[in-house]
Amino acid sequence: MNFKWFQNKLTFVIIPEANGSVVRLKLARGVVWSVAASVMITVGAAAFLYLQHAHTAASTFLKTSELSGRTAKLEQALTSKNRRIEELQNDIYMLSKQAAEVHSQVAQMKKLEEDLQKLAPVSAEKNAESGGLPAGEAATAGTEAASAALGMGGPAVPVTHEEIRRLAMATGVAYMALQNEMNKLETSLSDSRQQLQEKQERLRRTPTLWPTDSRIVTSNYGYRQDPFTKKLSFHRGVDIAGKLDDPVYAAGGGVVHEVGYDKLHGHNVIVEHTSGLLTWYMHLNRATVRKGDLVDKGDPIGKLGTTGRSTGPHLHYEVLLGGKSTDPSGYLPMERTKEEKTKS
Numbered sequence: 001m002n003f004k005w006f007q008n009k010l011t012f013v014i015i016p017e018a019n020g021s022v023v024r025l026k027l028a029r030g031v032v033w034s035v036a037a038s039v040m041i042t043v044g045a046a047a048f049l050y051l052q053h054a055h056t057a058a059s060t061f062l063k064t065s066e067l068s069g070r071t072a073k074l075e076q077a078l079t080s081k082n083r084r085i086e087e088l089q090n091d092i093y094m095l096s097k098q099a100a101e102v103h104s105q106v107a108q109m110k111k112l113e114e115d116l117q118k119l120a121p122v123s124a125e126k127n128a129e130s131g132g133l134p135a136g137e138a139a140t141a142g143t144e145a146a147s148a149a150l151g152m153g154g155p156a157v158p159v160t161h162e163e164i165r166r167l168a169m170a171t172g173v174a175y176m177a178l179q180n181e182m183n184k185l186e187t188s189l190s191d192s193r194q195q196l197q198e199k200q201e202r203l204r205r206t207p208t209l210w211p212t213d214s215r216i217v218t219s220n221y222g223y224r225q226d227p228f229t230k231k232l233s234f235h236r237g238v239d240i241a242g243k244l245d246d247p248v249y250a251a252g253g254g255v256v257h258e259v260g261y262d263k264l265h266g267h268n269v270i271v272e273h274t275s276g277l278l279t280w281y282m283h284l285n286r287a288t289v290r291k292g293d294l295v296d297k298g299d300p301i302g303k304l305g306t307t308g309r310s311t312g313p314h315l316h317y318e319v320l321l322g323g324k325s326t327d328p329s330g331y332l333p334m335e336r337t338k339e340e341k342t343k344s
């Protein structure tokens with residue numbers, strides 16, 4: 001590059017508007033270009049700095065607004081969480097109230113169960129086992145609330161988290177105790193039911209019914225003068241006089257053990273009630289059941305007659321216990337037949 005080019009002078013003439021004198025400035029060409037370049041660099045740097053600042057300001061603004069948006073969302077979430085906590089606290093309170101109600105229902109069920117046990121007594125141990133109900137804290141709280149339901153008021157004391165936690169725990173304990181009680185009751189009630197059913201079944205099978213419509217006893221169980229030989233003999237049953245073809249009823253439920261005929265007993269039916277307990281109906285005109293038939297107490301099993309060793313229409317009714325005849329009077333209460341019962 002030519003160094004002289006820089007040294008060449010440039011003359012700047014400044015001409016004022018009025019009568020002032022003209023100013024001449026002589027400057028080297030290089031100096032002029034250097035000044036111009038400096039000015040341009042300064043302006044460029046200033047512009048660059050300004051733009052960078054503007055960019056930072058804009059991004060800060062964006063970040064700030066994003067943060068405030070996030071804060072608003074968090075606040076919203078917090079509000080809804082607080083609402084949910086309040087709802088849950090109310091749920092716990094309602095549960096504690098319900099526990100108290102269930103507690104009183106269980107107590108009622110226990111009373112019922114006791115009544116049932118009086119009908120069908122369960123062993124003494126079991127009665128002792130299912131003792132009094134434990135009174136839970138939650139249950140008490142619920143009862144208090146229930147009794148307050150009639151009239152309400154007073155200052156609203158805020159409940160602490162600790163109190164709610166305790167109420168929830170107490171409610172949990174109360175529910176567990178209730179579940180325990182319910183399980184015991186279930187076992188106990190099903191025992192009672194089974195015992196009642198067994199009792200009912202025993203009663204159904206026990207011969208307690210008068211086997212004829214007629215109540216005319218012509219000969220009791222025990223020693224008597226034989227109607228044929230007139231000699232002293234032992235009579236193993238009860239003779240009940242009646243009309244020919246009167247119905248003869250099963251004195252208790254059971255299975256027809258035997259249906260037969262022979263010259264001594266005539267047409268006769270034996271019913272087995274329980275193992276070792278049988279009733280025997282003799283001198284029938286005919287049997288109306290067959291061996292193996294199931295009969296209920298009061299079911300007709302034959303027609304009254306005078307077949308076999310008999311002097312006239314009557315039923316010889318005999319009760320066999322362990323294979324031996326026993327006094328039927330113990331099994332012949334003043335109970336009437338099924339038909340007589342339905343008439344009254």
Ligand SMILES: [Zn+2]
Pocket residue numbers: 219235237238239315316317
């Ligand atoms: Zn007889």
